[in-house]
Amino acid sequence: xxxISVKEYAALHGIAERTVRxxxxxxxxxxxxxxxxxxxxxxxxxxPSRKNAKKHISPLLKTLxxxxxxxxxxxxxxxxxxxxxxxxxxIEGSRLTEEQTRYIFExxxxxxxxxxxxxxxxxxxxxxxxxxxxxxxxxxEPLSESMIKQLHRLLKTGTSDASKSWxxxxxxKRLPNEVGGMETVHPQQVGTAVRSLxxxxxxxxxxxxxxxxxxxxxxxxxxxxxxxxGRIGRLVMFKECLNHGIVPFIITDExxxxxxxxxxxxxxxxxxxxxxxxxxxxxxxxxxxxxxxGY
Numbered sequence: 302x303x304x305i306s307v308k309e310y311a312a313l314h315g316i317a318e319r320t321v322r323x324x325x326x327x328x329x330x331x332x333x334x335x336x337x338x339x340x341x342x343x344x345x346x347x348x349p350s351r352k353n354a355k356k357h358i359s360p361l362l363k364t365l366x367x368x369x370x371x372x373x374x375x376x377x378x379x380x381x382x383x384x385x386x387x388x389x390x391x392i393e394g395s396r397l398t399e400e401q402t403r404y405i406f407e408x409x410x411x412x413x414x415x416x417x418x419x420x421x422x423x424x425x426x427x428x429x430x431x432x433x434x435x436x437x438x439x440x441x442e443p444l445s446e447s448m449i450k451q452l453h454r455l456l457k458t459g460t461s462d463a464s465k466s467w468x469x470x471x472x473x474k475r476l477p478n479e480v481g482g483m484e485t486v487h488p489q490q491v492g493t494a495v496r497s498l499x500x501x502x503x504x505x506x507x508x509x510x511x512x513x514x515x516x517x518x519x520x521x522x523x524x525x526x527x528x529x530x531g532r533i534g535r536l537v538m539f540k541e542c543l544n545h546g547i548v549p550f551i552i553t554d555e556x557x558x559x560x561x562x563x564x565x566x567x568x569x570x571x572x573x574x575x576x577x578x579x580x581x582x583x584x585x586x587x588x589x590x591x592x593x594x595g596y
Contacts (some may be wrong), residue, residue, distance in 0.1 A: 306342040319571040360595040362543045377592045386429040395422045436540035474527040485524035508545045518567040550581035
């Protein structure tokens with residue numbers, strides 16, 4: 302049997318190399334095996350069929366919606382609210398602990414602490430819970446500019462940023478900003494850039510994990526809002542995974558530096574971000590296994 306490289310298989314079938322690597326890592330290409338960091342693929346291996354997963358609501362989304370409506374404690378909805386909110390906020394500098402985040406969600410109070418707590422951390426935590434409810438309720442709706450702005454409005458309403466005259470809650474940035482020392486899209490060009498990104502994304506007949514990651518990296522490069530871009534971007538990723546029958550994932554603090562490297566290196570080494578997100582996906586699958594939720 303003859304074997305070919307990822308690059309050769311991609312060229313043969315007219316698809317992206319990162320798509321081939323994803324197929325291999327998911328076991329979708331029969332006979333492909335890894336040697337070190339290199340995939341060897343049977344030359345005659347057929348291209349995996351791309352099934353549209355949107356025809357039926359996923360067991361996870363169905364369960365999230367049911368538990369949300371019934372206010373069930375201790376289930377996957379409860380766990381997702383705490384894990385996603387704590388980790389996404391913590392990546393952005395929140396000083397609240399996981400236990401404090403849990404306490405706020407479960408009791409709607411902050412509890413007693415010996416340390417000073419920033420009011421914004423508390424407000425953005427409760428707001429993030431509302432954002433997750435929003436993406437669960439609207440998971441099956443097409444991603445849109447207005448939806449992205451609404452997520453930002455939900456996240457930042459009531460914070461100290463909202464009282465600043467130059468900070469536009471629920472609207473695109475008014476002042477230029479940087480991310481990780483890198484320049485981002487100028488405020489006057491943000492609307493055009495976001496609409497162009499959404500148009501290209503929606504033109505895809507089938508959305509797969511790599512498409513969501515590509516959208517996320519490009520969204521973060523635009524950096525459309527004055528603040529909150531990372532959290533909005535990760536909420537959008539979670540929502541789009543639910544929409545397209547893909548197991549979602551949560552970037553934990555332990556994966557933060559790998560995640561940042563993946564975003565930085567996406568254009569020439571997409572495997573960094575893909576591998577990080579697949580690791581996070583495996584972690585979430587373990588939680589689904591515990592709750593016996595199919596995927």
